[in-house]
Amino acid sequence: MSWIRGKDVPVGIVFICGLIVTVAYFINVPAVVGVSEAIQTWAVVIAGFAIGLGVVNMVVFHSDSIRKRASGQWPYSVVFLVIFVAQTVSGFFDLAALKNPVYVWLYSNIFSPLAEAMYAILGFFIVSAAYRAMRVRNIETAFVLVSGLLVMLTNAPIGAAIWEGFPILGKWILDVPTTAGNRAIFIGTGIGTILLGLRILLGYERGYIGG
Amino acid sequence: MGTESKKPRSVWERLEHMDPRISYWLLIFVIVVPFLRPLGLPISISKETQSFYNTLDALRPGSVVLFDISSGPAAYGEIGPGSIAMMEYVTVVYPGRHEGGRLRIAIVSGGEAEGAIMYEAYARPRLEKAGFQYGADYAWFGFIAGGETMVARLADSIPSLLRNDFFGTTIDKLPVMKGVSNYKDVSVVIVWDSVDATAWYVRHWGAKGVRVGTVCVAVEIPAYITFYRSGEVFGIIGSSRGGAELELLVGKPGVGVATTDTLSTSHLLVIILIIVVHIGLLARKYLPSTGKR
Numbered sequence: 001m002s003w004i005r006g007k008d009v010p011v012g013i014v015f016i017c018g019l020i021v022t023v024a025y026f027i028n029v030p031a032v033v034g035v036s037e038a039i040q041t042w043a044v045v046i047a048g049f050a051i052g053l054g055v056v057n058m059v060v061f062h063s064d065s066i067r068k069r070a071s072g073q074w075p076y077s078v079v080f081l082v083i084f085v086a087q088t089v090s091g092f093f094d095l096a097a098l099k100n101p102v103y104v105w106l107y108s109n110i111f112s113p114l115a116e117a118m119y120a121i122l123g124f125f126i127v128s129a130a131y132r133a134m135r136v137r138n139i140e141t142a143f144v145l146v147s148g149l150l151v152m153l154t155n156a157p158i159g160a161a162i163w164e165g166f167p168i169l170g171k172w173i174l175d176v177p178t179t180a181g182n183r184a185i186f187i188g189t190g191i192g193t194i195l196l197g198l199r200i201l202l203g204y205e206r207g208y209i210g211g
Numbered sequence: 212m213g214t215e216s217k218k219p220r221s222v223w224e225r226l227e228h229m230d231p232r233i234s235y236w237l238l239i240f241v242i243v244v245p246f247l248r249p250l251g252l253p254i255s256i257s258k259e260t261q262s263f264y265n266t267l268d269a270l271r272p273g274s275v276v277l278f279d280i281s282s283g284p285a286a287y288g289e290i291g292p293g294s295i296a297m298m299e300y301v302t303v304v305y306p307g308r309h310e311g312g313r314l315r316i317a318i319v320s321g322g323e324a325e326g327a328i329m330y331e332a333y334a335r336p337r338l339e340k341a342g343f344q345y346g347a348d349y350a351w352f353g354f355i356a357g358g359e360t361m362v363a364r365l366a367d368s369i370p371s372l373l374r375n376d377f378f379g380t381t382i383d384k385l386p387v388m389k390g391v392s393n394y395k396d397v398s399v400v401i402v403w404d405s406v407d408a409t410a411w412y413v414r415h416w417g418a419k420g421v422r423v424g425t426v427c428v429a430v431e432i433p434a435y436i437t438f439y440r441s442g443e444v445f446g447i448i449g450s451s452r453g454g455a456e457l458e459l460l461v462g463k464p465g466v467g468v469a470t471t472d473t474l475s476t477s478h479l480l481v482i483i484l485i486i487v488v489h490i491g492l493l494a495r496k497y498l499p500s501t502g503k504r
Contacts (some may be wrong), residue, residue: 008387037367037368037371039363040360040363041371041372043357044356044357044359044360044361044364044372047356047358047360047361047404048356048357050356051324051356052235055386055457065325091350094287106332106456107459108326111257111284112284112287112328115283115284115285116284116285116287116288118285119285119286119288120288123238123339123477124234124235124238125416126481127234127235127238127477127480127481127484128231128234128235128482130484130485131484131485131487131488132231132488134485135488135489135492136489136492145485149482150484152478152482153478153479153482154481155429155450155452155474155478156452156475156477156478157252157254157255157314157471157474157476158250158252158475158478159254159477160255160478161252161253161475167255171257174432174433174436175436175440178433178437179436179437179440180435182436182437183435183437186437201455208310
């Protein structure tokens with residue numbers, strides 16, 4: 001039964017599922033389309049289970065961290081588990097969990113401000129990174145710098161207040177060179193995705209099952 | 212090496228290698244001041260925002276709008292103004308301009324589990340306040356896992372994934388979902404997006420002819436302008452600036468307009484810092500007494 005523990009079975013499952021979904025996309029054969037739709041629905045269900053698995057993994061990891069008194073880590077693990085239990089229990093108490101006052105209080109007064117603060121800190125890093133990284137060293141960096149400045153002056157109303165031409169130039173950069181560059185990236189990504197998909201279907205790429 | 216680090220720096224070197232903490236304090240200053248003394252700079256309406264508004268306004272009453280909340284509170288600073296203005300338009304302005312007719316709204320959260328909280332905080336209160344009836348005018352289906360696969364499946368068969376709403380009511384008992392079976396029955400999709408979910412809908416709904424609009428964070432704008440230029444995205448409410456524009460179109464200036472002055476001052480600060488650093492860079496390079504390296 002060693003073949004069950006090997007990687008040929010999952011690779012075979014991936015090949016069959018991938019082939020069915022791909023064929024159903026291009027050829028409208030009701031039987032194949034039906035199977036393809038069932039596979040996609042399973043994928044959604046499995047994704048739901050994956051979230052549950054992630055939760056279990058987090059709990060196990062942090063429980064271990066506390067049990068082993070991991071240096072510099074375990075106090076944060078305690079905080080995680082306390083918040084995790086409080087949030088989960090308060091959510092389960094009320095079927096319309098989002099209206100449970102404890103749940104809403106925890107979310108509104110702990111998670112939400114922390115999440116917004118983390119995001120807001122980015123602004124400070126962007127400012128310091130902008131003036132340290134955007135330096136003219138050659139003609140290419142000059143283009144990047146000038147384009148960046150023009151787009152900034154387009155996005156901020158003060159650009160138009162300084163000179164009405166700034167938004168016109170900035171919009172042109174977004175509409176023409178940026179769009180052209182993005183399309184090239186999208187096409188390249190698309191071709192790369194097709195090739196990666198083929199490699200996965202044919203079993204050459206096995207990173208998703210541990211190499 | 213140690214000797215070199217102890218050598219006093221010239222003014223130009225100090226300019227070129229400015230302590231980041233100075234920029235942090237300056238940033239706090241230029242953010243706070245406009246709140247105390249607003250500049251009131253005029254805000255022009257971009258064609259992406261105008262198109263977003265016009266497309267929604269052209270929908271006939273009773274049209275089905277699939278509304279995906281794929282963002283959490285972290286991105287509220289960017290998405291909040293546009294989200295609130297959009298809800299104001301859907302719940303108040305649209306019925307006012309269409310003889311009381313309403314859009315039918317199906318709400319899911321496809322890219323972000325925290326969308327549930329965003330729904331509770333910013334969508335449901337405004338729908339209820341405007342007298343929208345749950346089940347008849349709108350329905351909430353909660354977070355559905357699966358990302359892009361879910362979006363693809365939803366296009367083909369809405370009842371197969373949205374069998375029950377968030378509260379367990381089966382879809383056939385929700386009048387708002389009557390006759391809605393797949394992408395053909397949905398007029399437009401709107402995504403509150405901080406996780407690239409708009410691109411999922413462009414690939415699986417836009418490719419089938421459904422128009423997609425987005426309220427997105429700033430870093431997503433360049434990619435979505437590409438979709439806008441090709442006609443796959445009908446409008447973009449980009450970050451707080453786009454939100455401010457929509458607030459003006461809707462006729463209810465709010466937090467977006469209030470924060471647009473800080474957008475101006477903070478961007479101006481970055482530009483000034485870049486210029487200052489380059490003065491130091493050029494001076495050190497071309498002035499002989501500044502210790503060219």
